[in-house]
Structures are given as C-alpha cells and as structure tokens.
Amino acid sequence: MDQINLDTSLVKEFFARVDIQEPEFKISRLGKFDPTSSRSRPVKVQLSSEAMVHKILKNSRKITTTDKWKGISFSRDRTTMQRELHRVMKQNLHDRLNAGEKYLTLKYINGIPSIVSSEN
Template sequence: MIYGCIENNGISKVDQAKLDTTVVMGMLQTLGTPDIPSDIKHFRVGKLDQTNQNRSRPIKVILSPEKSVLSVIRNARQLKSSSEWATISIFRDRIPMQMEIHRNAKKELEDRLANGEMDLTIKYRNGIPSVVSSLN
C-alpha cells in the first residue's frame, strides 16, 4: 500500500491511472527493486472524497515474485531521504485482524514505556509483533 501519492480529481480516470503507473514505476526504480515487471497491477483503494480535495486515496500495488515485495518493504525508508518521494509512505497491506494485533502491541509498548521500562521496541517474529528489549 502506498500512501501520500497526490490524486488529481480534475483529470480522467485513465489519465490518473497512467500518472499512478509513472509514480509507482519511479518509486520502484528508486528503491532498486529487482525483477520489476513492466505491467504492474495497481489501483486506488476506497471512495473518492469529493468534499476534501486534499485527501488522496492509497494505491494498492500487487507485485510478484515475493523477493520484490520484501525488497520494497525493506527499502521503503529510503524514500524519506529523497526529496521527490519524501511525502510517500509504503506499508504492507494488512487484514483487520493483523491491524488489531499491531495496535495491541503498540499499546503494550506505550504502556510499558509509561511505566518506566526502557529500551523496548516492537519486533516481528514469524510475522507476529511482540514487545522486546531493544538491547538484545
């Protein structure tokens, strides 16, 4: 999922799709993603908000093979250092249950830090987030 890509409501859907393709391909090339297919599947998610023109919908990108996906997720932080992509964020698409598990881990981290524990972080083990000491 790509968040922060500008969506231009004044152009046709076809032109917006072409613009999105250019943006997605540019980001993947910046990240040095291996095996970029020329026909990447992507689409905007959600309804277009006519009342708030400044709000853009996220773009869902479907990549294959899995090593390309992992490469993009691992290197997504590099976009923040680039002036061209500084407003863009990339995250894995998660189902509601995964989002709830992540929220619970984040809340546990905040509670434990508020109670005085130090050097804690969230680490993923087999895709499951847990709060652990960052010293290990």
C-alpha cells in the same frame, strides 16, 4: 493525465529509484474518494511474486530519506486479524512507554509483532 496514469508513473519511478527491474503489477487506490478531504488515499500495488514484495520493502528504506518520498510509508497487505493484533500490540507499547518503561519498540519476529528492547 488521469489519476491512474499518475499513480502508475509514480510507482514506475519508485522501481527505477530503488534499482528494481520493473515487475508486473496492478495498481488501485484504497478508500472512498472525498473531494473535501486534503488527505490522499493509499495506493495499493499488487505484485506477482512474494520475493519481489520482500525486495521492494527492503529497498523502500533507501528512498524514504529523500525529500520527494519523505513521509511515504510502505507496508505489506495484512488480514483483519493481523491488523487487530498490530493495533493491540501498538497500544500495549504505548501504555508501557507512558508507564515509564524506556527503549521499547515494536518489531516483527517471524511475522508476529512483539515488543522488544531497543537499547543497544
């Protein structure tokens, strides 16, 4: 079986595991193939509706606790500017935690990354 068929069957298995009626989707691998690397390239799944994206991201937390899916993360596609803002905020969070502040986390509020207190 070739890589595209393996990836497609894996995505279909994911949909079945999180009880989502299989939507229409397109699949591709990101990055350049490097046979010497042990890291696998990310899989990009394009869906036809924004509502389905929200539903899948919400349900993905349920499955990542199982052994087969442990270590796999799910995220939405971001623009270059969004990725840069996320990188800056993540570095800011790291700096603040290293400076001694406690109970901070990065949280998206209305689509914008913010550093908030995680102490409750």
